[in-house]
Amino acid sequence: MRAGADSAITRNGKSIILAYDHGLEHGPTDFDPVPETADPEVLWDLATHSAVTAFAVQKGVAEAYYPSYEDDVSLLAKLNGTSNLWMGEPDSAVNWTVENAADLGADAIGFTLYGGSNHEVEMQEEFRDVQEAARDEDLGVVMWSYPRGQGLKNDKKPGTIAYAARLALELGADIAKVKYPGSEESMRRAVRAAGPAGVVMSGGSKTSDRDFLETVESAMDAGAQGLAVGRNVFQREDPEGILDALEQVIFEEATADEALET
Ligand code: FBP
Incomplete structure (x- = not known):
């Protein structure tokens, strides 16, 4: 799966990953901010919104709920992750195997890579195993590409974000999830660096x-494939309302102004 090729987690080549x-x-x-969002079921229900092309969760939340939502939600299995309690150099434990995620019915896998961390080498090697297993299972591969660690303080500099996007391509991801680098021009640079891999903000x-x-409009104008979003949706009192607006901007090429008017 490459950007543009439609898959279980894209619609017309575009994505909104919740x-x-x-x-x-x-x-x-x-x-x-919205205490009921601690209940995973509230978010699984939200993930059935027509704007959402994939729902990214860790193993426990997937195992407990996905069987009840498999007809309505595309599952993006986030394979690694670390708690905020970890105080060491950026790293991410691999908590879920590709094979187990595929058995559950996942459509794609997600993996965080902290380029620039003291643990980058091991993380790249873990990603190699995951990427190859995902190819065997015919699952899409999304890299949360977050340069972070050691001397890397500002992880949103344009050159750093372009590098993050390129790392995803070089290592075999279909989609690079990167932070917004601050301007449309910088986002365009990241999209160019990613080549055939899609870029989501x-x-x-x-x-x-x-x-x-x-x-989001500026990222789309720069050639991004879409968005991977959590707090900017579920911390709102009206998460469906912002998903309606995002659907217009991402899939219908509406401007932010137009989406805000409706
Ligand atoms: P948000 O849209 O809320 O930023 O979520 C996207 C995401 O990548 C999540 O998948 C993840 O939990 C979080 O951001 C990690 O953010 P950070 O490592 O920058 O704190």
Whole structure:
């Protein structure tokens, strides 16, 4: 699967990946703004929204709920992850095997790579095993490509984000999930660096409707394939409303203004 080729986690070559691995990565504090979002079922229901092309979760949340949602939700199995309690150099434990995720019915796998970390070499080797197993199982491969660690403080510099996008291509991912580098021009550079791999923008911490939709519009204008988003959807009182607007901007090429008007 490469960008443009439609798959179980894209629609017309575009993606909105709803991410819900925050209970592991950040802890339940991310659910405080809308306390009912601590209940995974609330998010599984949200993932049935027509805008969502894949739902990214860790193994436990998938095992407990996916059998009830398999007809309505495409599962993106997030294979590695680390808690916010870990204080060491950026690293991510591989908590789920490709084979087990495939047995459960996953459509694609997700894997975090911290380029620049002291653990980059091991993480690349883990990714090699995962990527090859995913090819054997015919699963799409999404890399959460987050340069981080040692001297890398600002992980959103344009050159760093372009490098992150390129790492995903070089190592065999279909889609690179990268942070927004601050401008359309910088995002275009990342998209160019990714070549045939698609690039999805990472949602980030919650911002206003206008700021968020304008950033998404700019990423799409730069050639991004879509968005992978958690907090900017589930920390809103009206998550369906923002998914409606995102559907317009990403799949119907509406501007942020147009999406805000409806
Ligand atoms: P958000 O849209 O909420 O930023 O979620 C995307 C995501 O990649 C999640 O999958 C993950 O839990 C989180 O961001 C990790 O963010 P960070 O490592 O930057 O704190």
